[in-house]
Amino acid sequence: MFKPISNRVNLPKVEEEMLSFWKDNQTFKASLDIRRDGPEFVFYDGPPFATGLPHYGHLLAGTIKDIIPRYQTMRGYFVDRRFGWDCHGLPVECEVEKMLEISGKTEIEELGVDVFNEKCRSIVLRYTAEWEKTVTRMGRWVDFERDYKTMDPSFMESIWWVFNELWDKGLIYEGRKILPCCPRCSTPLSNFETNQGYMDVVDPAVTIGFRLDDEENAFVLAWTTTPWTLPSNMALAMGPDITYLRVEEKDVVYYVAKARFDEYYKDTDSVESITEVKGSDLIGKTYEPLFPYFADLKEKGAFRILAGDFVTTEDGTGTVHMAPGFGEDDYALCMAEGVPVVCPVDEEGQFTEEVSDYVGRKVKESDKDIIKRLKVEGKLIKQATIKHSYPHCWRCDTALIYRGISTWFVNVEKVKVRMSEVNQEIHWMPDHLRDGRFGKWLEGARDWAISRNRYWGTPLPIWRSEDGKEAICVGSIEELEKLSGRKVADLHKHFIDDIEIPSQEGRGPLRRVTEVLDCWFESGSMPYAQTHYPFENKEHFDSHFPADFIAEGLDQTRGWFYTLTVLSTALFDRPAFKNVIVNGLILAADGKKMSKRLSNYPDPKLLIDTYGADAIRLYMINSAVVHGENLRFTEDGVKQLLRNILIPLWNSYSFFVTYANIDDWSPDKLDGQSSNVLDRWISSSLETLSESVVAAMDEYNLQRAVRPFVLFIDDLTNWYIRRSRRRFWKSQDDDDKMQAYQTLYTVLLQLSKIAAPFVPFISEEIYRNLRTDDMPESVHLCDFPMPQDDKRDMELELEMELVMTVVRLGRLLRSEHNLKVRQPLSQIHVISRNKQVIERLKVLSDIVLEELNVKDVVFGEDELRLATLKGKADFKRLGPRLGPNVKKAAGVIAQLDDQALETLVRGGEISVAIAGDEVTLGPADVLVERIPHEGLVVASEGELLVALETELSAELVAEGLAREFVNKVQNMRKSSGLEVTQRINIKFTGDVELCKAISDLGDYVKLETLTIDCKSVEAAPQGAIEWDLNGHACLISVDAVV
């Protein structure tokens, strides 16, 4: 006896039951244990930040990260799955700043780095419980107990090892990076933060004349909105291809871009002559420094005109003032050209001693004085203001300044080529990412800035002397202890910043540089750090690197995929993963990004509780989002999927259980293979399903893996079960019935296994109810059903397809000619020239008879009786052979007469004249269509012709009535809530013809409706319902037999 199943399915409730079952029985652990001795399939999990709650993107990635490991487990592999948490970094720090209502470097240091960091530590895991709940509810099996955290001392120590390896390979260097900084918070900001704070402001826009050295009283005009950077001017940049004008006035010469001339000369009275000059002719000239502060740098290459490809003539003068300490383009160009870089501004945005006249003053506030001074000195050409969008600190609204910050870099340029080569070994899904977005990103990779002037992160393990001439990179806790003579328990900043290392060269104590590492460096180190390599688990690591599989979103091309690749290439000259599934973005139903503010998407929890995790999983997986495309997530889509796949699947299961229980069927009655064609057909189809799924899964193509389920479920419910229903209903326990049970049982059981990785809940429910005691207690402990050739019968699958076609054509005819299926017809003609087609159909003709409700099927070959033939050229064959003449040939073929076509159809050859040439055409060169004769009830598809005999004999009419009658009684049984097995008595009224029909076919009526007594009465019985049976009025009442 199987557990009885309601056909009113509540999937979320079923899922909750499965969750408790898994929890109570530790099924996940068991699924690992049974494979522990098997080969390993290595999975790396990318760590999320737990500062927010999981959203649809996480549910999707989590689902992909669940399906592949479940599948591989069933394929016999041991798949360890450790969850990871990204703990460090700015999001956490910002959160804490908000909580403590402080902001920026000064306030954090006033508070104490130790207090601040411990606060970070205390909140970073605060949502992990919610995460675990949601991830688990979605059906993902992942180990939360052995999770890794990027803030664990062991994790951080491995990061030091990674860093030290890079250091030893000479891949770490210190440089400068121009970053937006808030002078008030004295903190550099990330791109993300900067983007939040753009505001429209009015700034000064001044034009300055730079006096050229080699021409008397000649000035190049340059333009800036940040006058405070002028003392730090080191060069000018012009466009080599831009045309400039040499404008001669009375006793002075100005150079300005031709395109900007009008802006500067509203009237040209003062102009004496104008000459055009190419930018390239001006490049290389030197000029007089504006300010004396760095004048001595002229010898070192400063104060030159450089060629800059970023120079435009959209605004300004067509010449850009270069302050390499304060602009990214400026910095890059000056570095490349060997121009010295100065940055005379401190963290608080104040001038340093070098700029003696303004020392200690905030740069922005010095603008006015600088302008005034330039005016006095005659260097200011034009003073204006400009309204533009400029970034401000999102915390305190202070205008940001761009400023060079000392930064540590990984020299990615050095390993770039190998990274691209190593990338070739990775199997990407979708594959275009390999040489597309990711490949291109690698080709253009720049050195990676890995240090952050922040607090909550893994500190850079560099200790150096005050003069900067002696530096040590520390690679482990033990090394630090040895070098410093101090015990070290925690590697966070506030534990180690006061540790000093004595100099080997007598330079005084070495102190740690202040920065911490970019948290991307930490997640990229995850393959090593999660197992504390190389301090522990050395052998384990060797056999677990690289990963067989990872999966994340498209945004990780420049994130995790990239950092993993940089580090694994630099360290081991290998990729860090072999296969990767990259998912696209999940958009709201309106095609926009999901946004809390717009609330344009349904709450995930609500959706799970309404439709269940399986439906959401399958909905997402059955879309292009599993290969990097966007998905418009709609609740309706989830509903559809439920309707199209999961409910039919459940109905099949419920059907089986209901009848198996009625008949007391149990799996111990399993006995060999069935001889029934339907059974053999569905069993064969199941093998085909398994083959398609395995093929798609081995390519990591999840969408392709899901698609065949839709077809199979349709075959199962709308053909196999519908066709087989009577076999389950009939009262005697014959072999055929046993075989039906046995087949449906086996199919459902196997299907639950094939579906298990995708829809782990519903498949578990089905499996658990169907399994016998000698089977594993969970579907997820089973082996994946690999396709078995001996159970496949391709011939039979083809035959069934033909039958389906005939039935479809038959139904089309009935529909076109208004002949309802309940009305039996005498004959159907199935005509095909192709003997094999006829032979195949003969095998299954019973199905045709029943489906179409006809008494007899007549096969024949004489298609000309029903249709005319029409020839059509097979371009695919004739094109290559005939080339340009193919069109003429098509014309000739379309005109072929019946006789010629007959010859071809019989397999003969004909010869025709095409463009003066004799061409021989074989059967394969011409496609023959059958055009049914007008006025006949005939339909055609391919080589098949189907015709219906529509004349009704008295017997057929009577039978049609009886079937109408049965149908109405069945409806009444159902609507009055009678049990399926309940016996009844029928009373009815009707005309003579109707009574005779029911009486003549009484046995049939009684058998179909489980009726003991069916009699006609004179007057309408109590509670009778009136029906119209093919134009015969009728009152029927139904009573349960007690």
Next chain:
RNA sequence: GGGCGUGUAGCUCAGUUGGUUAGAGCGCAGCCCUGAUAAGGCUGAGGUCCCUGGUUCGAUUCCAGGCACGCCCA
């Protein structure tokens, strides 16, 4: 501005190693079936396969150039 991707029915999307007749689901209209029925089936209407050029006997498919949208970078 550059890179990558996408553009197919009213909507959401398959597909096309180049072959004249391009599919599914939803929605719409009509019909049918039904003891797995909170279902299901069939039929119909609905398409310049983004545009323009090229290659080819033949292009929705390949190539080039545009346009639109998305993501990433600058």
